[in-house]
Amino acid sequence: MNIKGTKISIIGAGFVGSTTAYALMLGGLASEIVIVDINKDKAIAEAMDLSHGASFVKPVDIKAGDYEDTRDSDIVIITAGVGPKPGETRLDLINKNLRVFKSIIPEVVKYSPNSILLVVSNPVDVLTYITYKLSGFPKERVIGSGTVLDTSRFRYMLSEHFKVDARNIHTYIIGEHGDSEIAAWSLTSIAGMNADEYCDDLIEGCNTNFKNKISEDVKNAAYEILNRKGYTNYGVAVAIRRIVEAIVRDERAILTVSSLFTGEYGIEDLYLGIPTVIGKGGTEKILQVPLSEEELKSLKESSNILKGHILKSDI
Known part of the structure; x- marks a missing residue:
């Protein structure tokens, strides 16, 4: 394109x-x-x-x-x-x-x-x-648009916590763009170190609750903005621009867009945010990244929540 x-x-x-x-x-x-x-x-x-x-x-x-x-x-x-x-x-x-x-x-x-x-x-x-x-x-x-914005929020909050550039933090929010979204801590990397290693080696440890706090802050970020100004617009617009850029420039970029699952992670016939290769034809491939057992369980729970709402809707 x-x-x-x-x-x-x-x-x-x-x-x-x-x-x-x-x-x-x-x-x-x-x-x-x-x-x-x-x-x-x-x-x-x-x-x-x-x-x-x-x-x-x-x-x-x-x-x-x-x-x-x-x-x-x-x-x-x-x-x-x-x-x-x-x-x-x-x-x-x-x-x-x-x-x-x-x-x-x-x-x-x-x-x-x-x-x-x-x-x-x-x-x-x-x-x-x-x-x-x-x-x-x-x-x-x-x-x-999936969890592209949520992932950016996650990277931003980690950058504030670790005091490094958000562009040098690699991680994802996956699942629903909503209350059942999952912070993929098992995939989080800063200069090749996971979050715990970075805490121990470079900032002399972190509060034991820091992961839960950051995960909750990411999940509730939109509600915080809504309560203060009534809508969100800037972050999501930049996230959309990034997705469009990947398509128009045929980047084959990996973004956590909402893609149709056709058996990946044991999930069928449902759209969820997941690392996906994006190019000029749209989505090219859902990546089956190595999630922890707890993250995989949460992803399936997230899918069940959405399927339940779809079944109860007027589709």
């Missing part, structure tokens, strides 16, 4: 959709960006505002439009839907956003049958599965 000529459409001009358009514009990752929203004036205003920065970025045509204007998109990013209110979990939104997606997905597929669909709306794992079912697309071309 060549950036020149790449068309990306964003469905939803709310906090996440508009900030995503901004991040993509700054990243120079598309030559055309189309913003679609039920509130047409909002979409038009966002496109105008972004376009006024045209002289400071690489050439890109940004416009608001209807679904017909998304025709022949290479990537369609779906951020539309109802966001969680304080006190709600992401899973509380399933049936509200299912109705929204039943109106969106057929229109997207109609005009861009060869696109890659990137789902961001919450609960992202369930809605990505719904998108896969509604679209009829191959699993490789239906991707959820």
